[in-house]
Amino acid sequence: MLKVRCGQYSRAGVKAENQDAIGFYAPENALLLESKGAICAIADGISSSEQAREASHAAITGFIADYFSTPDTWSVKQSGGKVLTAINVWLCGQSQQFREMSRGFATTFSAVVIKSVTAHLFHVGDARIYLFRQHSLEQLTQDHRIKLDEGKEYLGRALGVDYALEIDYKSLSVERDDVFVLMTDGVYEFVTDNIIKQLLSEHEDLEQAAIELCTLALQNGSADNVSCQLFKIDELSEPRPDEVYARLTALPFPPELYEGIILDGYRVLRELHASSTSQLYLAIDTETQQKVVLKTPSVNFEDDPAYLERFQLEEWIGRRIDNPHVVRIIKQQRSRRFLYYVMEYVPGKTLQQKLDDEGPLSLSEVRQLLPQLVSGLRAFHRLDMLHQDLKPGNIMLSEEGTIKIIDFGSTRIAGIADVASPVERKKLLGTREFTAPEYLLDEHAEMQADQFSLGSIIYQLLSGQLPYGKGFEKQMNRQQLSRLSYQSLCLQRSDIPIWVDKAIEKSVQLQPKRRYEALSEFQHDLQKPNPAFLHEQYLPIIERHPLRFWQTFCVVSLLLNLLLLYQLLG
Numbered sequence: 001m002l003k004v005r006c007g008q009y010s011r012a013g014v015k016a017e018n019q020d021a022i023g024f025y026a027p028e029n030a031l032l033l034e035s036k037g038a039i040c041a042i043a044d045g046i047s048s049s050e051q052a053r054e055a056s057h058a059a060i061t062g063f064i065a066d067y068f069s070t071p072d073t074w075s076v077k078q079s080g081g082k083v084l085t086a087i088n089v090w091l092c093g094q095s096q097q098f099r100e101m102s103r104g105f106a107t108t109f110s111a112v113v114i115k116s117v118t119a120h121l122f123h124v125g126d127a128r129i130y131l132f133r134q135h136s137l138e139q140l141t142q143d144h145r146i147k148l149d150e151g152k153e154y155l156g157r158a159l160g161v162d163y164a165l166e167i168d169y170k171s172l173s174v175e176r177d178d179v180f181v182l183m184t185d186g187v188y189e190f191v192t193d194n195i196i197k198q199l200l201s202e203h204e205d206l207e208q209a210a211i212e213l214c215t216l217a218l219q220n221g222s223a224d225n226v227s228c229q230l231f232k233i234d235e236l237s238e239p240r241p242d243e244v245y246a247r248l249t250a251l252p253f254p255p256e257l258y259e260g261i262i263l264d265g266y267r268v269l270r271e272l273h274a275s276s277t278s279q280l281y282l283a284i285d286t287e288t289q290q291k292v293v294l295k296t297p298s299v300n301f302e303d304d305p306a307y308l309e310r311f312q313l314e315e316w317i318g319r320r321i322d323n324p325h326v327v328r329i330i331k332q333q334r335s336r337r338f339l340y341y342v343m344e345y346v347p348g349k350t351l352q353q354k355l356d357d358e359g360p361l362s363l364s365e366v367r368q369l370l371p372q373l374v375s376g377l378r379a380f381h382r383l384d385m386l387h388q389d390l391k392p393g394n395i396m397l398s399e400e401g402t403i404k405i406i407d408f409g410s411t412r413i414a415g416i417a418d419v420a421s422p423v424e425r426k427k428l429l430g431t432r433e434f435t436a437p438e439y440l441l442d443e444h445a446e447m448q449a450d451q452f453s454l455g456s457i458i459y460q461l462l463s464g465q466l467p468y469g470k471g472f473e474k475q476m477n478r479q480q481l482s483r484l485s486y487q488s489l490c491l492q493r494s495d496i497p498i499w500v501d502k503a504i505e506k507s508v509q510l511q512p513k514r515r516y517e518a519l520s521e522f523q524h525d526l527q528k529p530n531p532a533f534l535h536e537q538y539l540p541i542i543e544r545h546p547l548r549f550w551q552t553f554c555v556v557s558l559l560l561n562l563l564l565l566y567q568l569l570g
Contacts, residue, residue: 001030003235004038004114006466007206009214013186019511020184020227021056025064035415036079037115039064040231042127044184046106046158047224047457050098053503055091055105055160062112072384073320074121075414076113077169084109084122084159084167091160110141112180116237116419119180123168125158128188130181131172132200135179139192141168170260180231183213186224190217206230241305241423243420247438248308248423254296254338257281266294266342276300277409278311282345291345292330296338300330305423308339313416314408315341320383325376327396327406330354343406348399351392351461352538361461363496370526372403373454374519379448380405381519384414388445389430389455392460432473433466435480437510440473448512451519455507458526463492467508481510500526502533 004026012018026038043059045052063083070079095104108125121129126143144157152393157166179200191213203209207230214226255261257268257279265282272293273280281294295314301307318329318341328344355361361369373395380387389410396404410430417425429438436452438445459467466472468484486508489501503525509515516522525533 001235002033002038002114002116002233002237004231004233005206006231006547007208007210008040008227008229009210011214011218011225013226014223015225017053018225019047019052019056020186020225021045021053021060022182022227022229023064024040024061024229024231025068027068031534032068032472034237034419035118036068036070037076037113037120039067039111040180040182040229041109041111042184042227042229043159044108044125044127044186044225044227046108046155049103049106051094051105052107055107058091058105058109059087059109059159062090063109067113068098071320071383071415073317073413073415074117075384075418076118077171077261078384078414080113080120080122081167081169082112084124085165088159088165089163092163095160101474104160106158108144108155108184112181112182112230112231114174118171118418118420119174120171121169121179123309123420124165126155127182127184130183131425132179132181132197133175133177135197135201137197140170140172144168144457161285163492174233174236176233176236178233180229182229182231184225184227186222186226187214187217187228190220190222200230203280206232208562236459239422244422245305248305248312251336253299253302254340257294257296262286263294263338263340264332264336268294277307293343293345294340295343296340306425309421309423309425310409311339313411313413317385317408317413318343320378323376323379325372325403325405326379327404328444338356344468346396346398346402348397351395351397351457354394354397355461355464358492360464363462363500366458366461367527368401369397369403370458370523373405373457374523376405377450378519380411381450381546386412386445386447387450387453388412388439389434390450390457391431391434392457393431395457435473436512438512440481441478446512447519448515451515451522452508452512454519455504455515455522459489459504459508462496462504463489465492467504484510497529499529499533503530 006024008022010020010022019044023041027033041055045056067085091105098104108127110127110238111122113120123141129141145153146156199209210228213228217226261268269282277298279296283294297311330342394407434453434456436449486505489496507522
């Protein structure tokens with residue numbers, strides 16, 4: 001379990017008012033400490049501002065309170081960034097009553113969040129964060145100061161000065177006994193690195209060391225407020241493999257289920273689906289008479305920690321998503337004796353089954369389904385999660401025409417990814433035919449990866465084919481992928497407008513940066529013509545496909561010349 005402590009001190013010094021603010025919080029709740037970590041933060045109100053003290057205190061109290069209120073699915077980077085952006089907007093709003101915003105509510109801000117075995121740094125302004133490790137001191141932040149020709153400097157970045165905020169963020173692995181040193185300029189400009197190292201080496205009492213550093217800065221002539229924090233790691237959250245495995249196997253696998261058997265108050269009606277990884281059973285709650293679906297793990301993976309973790313995370317994910325287009329996980333009121341979880345029952349068929357039974361859908365049908373798919377997928381993205389296995393077989397279509405995204409076994413959770421684990425987590429878990437190229441290349445994936453899968457689904461629903469043809473999933477490197485070309489829907493269906501085809505083509509671009517920035521843009525372009533795509537429809541072929549035009553021209557010219565030569569010789 002993570003164990004940290006902090007020694008801190010702040011004093012007005014020779015000034016009448018202390019415009020600095022400091023804060024430290026390490027949750028006593030073990031689950032909260034594991035999911036969100038511990039925080040140490042420092043802020044220096046800009047002295048030229050009318051409300052400098054209020055700004056620094058608002059930044060510290062707001063960041064600590066709001067950070068721990070963010071979803072536990074969010075990464076530290078997203079949580080901290082979102083909270084700081086909101087604080088900055090509030091400070092800027094307060095500053096608008098002043099003629100110059102920089103004279104209102106303005107402050108620097110620097111924070112360290114320790115989660116699992118990683119330190120996450122957020123920095124705006126000219127306070128500093130150092131790392132003291134094995135008697136070595138390293139400055140981790142850069143002062144956001146701008147130098148003028150006359151040798152003067154001014155602060156280039158701060159909270160509350162501009163609505164467009166740029167936050168420095170970095171993360172680094174930490175070790176036991178690491179000490180993070182946070183200081184305002186009133187301290188670090190008047191004490192040397194050697195003095196800091198000496199005091200940290202001599203003092204086990206962190207608070208006393210912070211007091212001495214501030215006192216020494218004042219003795220050396222500091223005319224500013226002085227604030228210092230020493231944030232030390234006593235123990236790291238590094239779970240042992242045997243402890244993790246014991247937690248994952250706390251519940252045994254359920255016995256073989258068949259019609260009529262009752263499991264924890266659920267009577268099995270029939271098996272709905274079985275694969276090598278899991279089984280789905282239609283059951284009825286004997287207390288409420290509600291039909292539900294039981295998902296049980298496959299005994300083939302009884303000794304596989306990675307599989308057990310993913311299976312248990314499926315329920316964890318489902319209970320955090322509340323969206324009509326994502327299958328609902330039912331919270332069980334009775335105690336569980338076995339490893340399984342309960343979902344809502346959705347009468348209907350998957351999109352893959354519909355495609356197999358009825359063939360390609362009409363454009364009108366696809367347009368009715370797309371907003372539901374986008375809504376469900378955005379529910380994952382808002383929680384900083386990637387589904388990673390979106391395909392027609394993982395999308396239910398109810399008898400009433402409602403879409404439900406199912407199967408969370410491949411979902412990537414940013415907040416969980418921040419936590420170190422002895423369990424090996426594989427990056428590529430989804431179906432390769434619908435997998436974005438960045439996964440195949442073992443590169444970092446963002447939300448555009450799910451967009452690629454969505455675009456491929458739309459393409460298949462309209463054509464029964466995949467946008468890059470058969471064998472796409474076999475391309476394992478960038479050179480092989482570069483040989484692929486998008487196969488226009490217009491060549492397969494004459495009723496598909498070119499602007500619809502171009503919208504789908506953009507969503508499945510091999511390079512993520514060339515796809516849509518937001519799913520709403522893709523949805524809009526499938527409903528109404530994008531002028532850029534509409535214009536392309538009327539361009540002559542020499543402008544649309546110059547290489548193809550000249551290749552064809554050369555071949556035709558060659559054939560005509562051969563024909564002319566044949567006639568002359570004949």
